[in-house]
Amino acid sequence: MNLNDANVGETYIVEDIETDDEELKAFLFSLGCYSGEPVTVISHLKGGCTVSIKDGRYNIDNGIASAVLIK
């Protein structure tokens, strides 16, 4: 499953970032979003969702959300 399927408020562990875009992957990494790290969806919105990664809040669109595989 990916972040689009995540329940709000539940903490998941990132399994993999599935994208060909190496820069995006590195960017998500620098925010602390990489395999083995926890991530929590705060809310789902039209076109994306708000997530909590480390001690920050980010809004990401569906494209990125679907690239973040979680378990």
Add this chain to the structure above:
Amino acid sequence: MRIAFAGNPNSGKTTMYNALTGENERVGNWAGVTIGKKESPIKKEFYDFVEEIIAVDLPGAYSMSPFTPEEGITSGYVRDENPDAIINIVDATNLSRSLFFTTQLLELGIPVVVALNKSDINEKQNTEIDTEALSKKLNCPIIKTVSTSSDKTGLKEAVNAAVELNGNGQKAPYLQADIDLHDKKAVEAEDRKRFDFVNKIVKEVETRKVLTKERNSQDKVDSVLTNKVAGILIFAAVMWAVFWISQSKVGPLIADWLVGWIETFQGWVSGLLENSSPLLQAILADGIVGGVGAVVGFLPLVMVMYFLIALLEDCGYMARVSVVMDPIFKRVGLSGKSIIPIIIGTGCGIPGIMASRTIRDERERRATAMLTTFIPCGAKIPVIALFAGAFFSGASWVNALMYFVGILLIFLGALLIKGITGYKYRKSFFIMELPSYKLPSLKRACFSMLERAKAYIIKAATIILVCNCVVQLMQTFNWKFQVVGEDAADTSILASIASPFAVLLVPLGFGAWQLAAAAITGFIAKENVVGTLAVVYSITRFIDTDELALTGGANEVAVTMGLTTVTALAYLMFNLFTPPCFAAIGAMNSEMKSAKWLWGAIGLQLGTGYTVAFLVYQFGTLFTEGHLGNAFIPGLIAVLIMAAIVVVISRRSRQKFDVEYSLHNKGTGASV
């Protein structure tokens, strides 16, 4: 000595830089406000040494490997320019992310001082950071700072700590293993180790009472502000309120007082010139004082608007607007990031265009730079206010309407660009940090407002003054340098230059040479439209001193210009949506870095201004008078020709893409 300010986006680097240097660089509560390097000496009161210290403010970065173009400036500077020390500004509320970049900076061998900024927010949330333990683990001084506080907590200590370390090296607490940097796997493995190192430190030095992942009251506000329906309505209401307050309430109140002074001054000048030649009187009293005065009279409206926009930028709302607009902008090939240049462009198009630099995708970045100036900027406010007052009885909705028409044109323009640049719909990603809301600083907003006022007055006293004089002279003389009589105004230099252009504007409903002249001077600075109109029609009382309404003799102005409500609206929109002033075109040029795109932008803007004015005039006349306006057919032909050009260009560019694509295939085929 030079001290570089580096840290994550929105950690407060520029706020600290401003506090230390007394500069007034743009700050805002979202990631990516600073887009270039800034340098200034630190005020003496913040250190105890003799030598001058230069602070270097850099754009925010999350790591040494850049993601967006402006992040590259930061890693490039600290790596190659050898600053004597680095003050690493760390957002104390997000230590676990920030220290990743910190440990990279500590490896450069340049002495680092960590400023734990926003320490006041941590105190409120009962988050404690053991600075002594952290300092030992990182081998560098850690100073708690609050740049926004009135006593500048910790700033002097941070600067002094950096000065003391000058000349020392820096012992890195964590050293990356010697790996092949082109090997992605090895790099990632190393970065993981680095984050593990950071996580371990954070666990030891930080005690949190409130976990970030828990839903808090700010998230509740967010769920309303970023809601797909409510969010857009709120955004519309907020922008409408900005215009209503600045254009109809507070702005005119101050403007009224100011115009009183200007009129007194004008009377005084006329009095002084009583015995001199009528020509000199006309040039000095009407041309210079009147024309410039007409422009300056609108200054309060612009100031109040700047004040309100500064409050918006400071509170954290901008990031939410870009979230709510993202799905809509995506449909036309842009993203939510494009909304920030647009809102900044409401103040002035130039910083707006420059703000497009934070957009990662090149096509998206150029498209945003191209379209940003459809939003009426501060310089267009006098033009709007003048027409709103003269033809729409000062209605505040005119400005809000122009704003939303501007947004609509941005959508349509983006669609067009998407169509022309064609086929390749590159997937664009949107990610935006949602900063904590904060109470906007009134002091900051006042600074921003005064800074703008200064720039506006300087512009009025230089460019606009010169333009008004030139216009006045060109209108006074004919080509033989004889003074033209009142009945022969059409023989003046100005009339003969502007007339050919005026012919082109007949299908738009305003074929008078005076109006054409005003529109042309508008390319130098948009305020000139007001100044030139004031000069060519000898009207100066644009703001009534008795009724607090814009333009006292509204009807008088309307009659003098010979415009109906419909033609006035067409003329206003023509001026708003044609290319911006030359300075903004220059900014577009430097952001786009492509002559093709620049000319495309100018063509698009000319075409848009012409077409919008044509449609407003022709259909407006049809609705109000039951028949089409003048010269419908020639106008229609002009618009159709422009449409044809767009079609041809987009066909060509698509074909070129196809050719490129097939060549590419052939190329690879040949090499195999």
